[in-house]
Amino acid sequence: MDTHSRSFAKALSWRVTGTVDTIIISLIVTGSIKLAAAIGVTEVITKSLLYYFHERAWLKIPYGRKTTAV
Structure with missing residues (x-):
């Protein structure tokens, strides 16, 4: 299960990725309507597509993960 801080970090990093994509x-495309x-x-x-690869990359990052006892 992800912690709230991990979810926030993922949302923030995704927004930055999305913003760079938009820029x-x-x-490339001019500013007309x-x-x-x-x-x-x-x-x-x-x-x-970027979100998919972003999520896959986050699967490799242990930050903020909680482990559950079996």
Whole structure:
């Protein structure tokens, strides 16, 4: 089971990852309204993939995990 601090750290690190993703996409795509919508659609796909890999990476980090006695 994850602790609250681990869940918070994961949420924070995910938001940073998502923000960096958005910045990179925004630099590639200009700031028009139509292209802003394109960024939103693109984000749905890229952030879903990034989240999957982010979660898989966190499985390897022991920070904040509680072990249960059997």
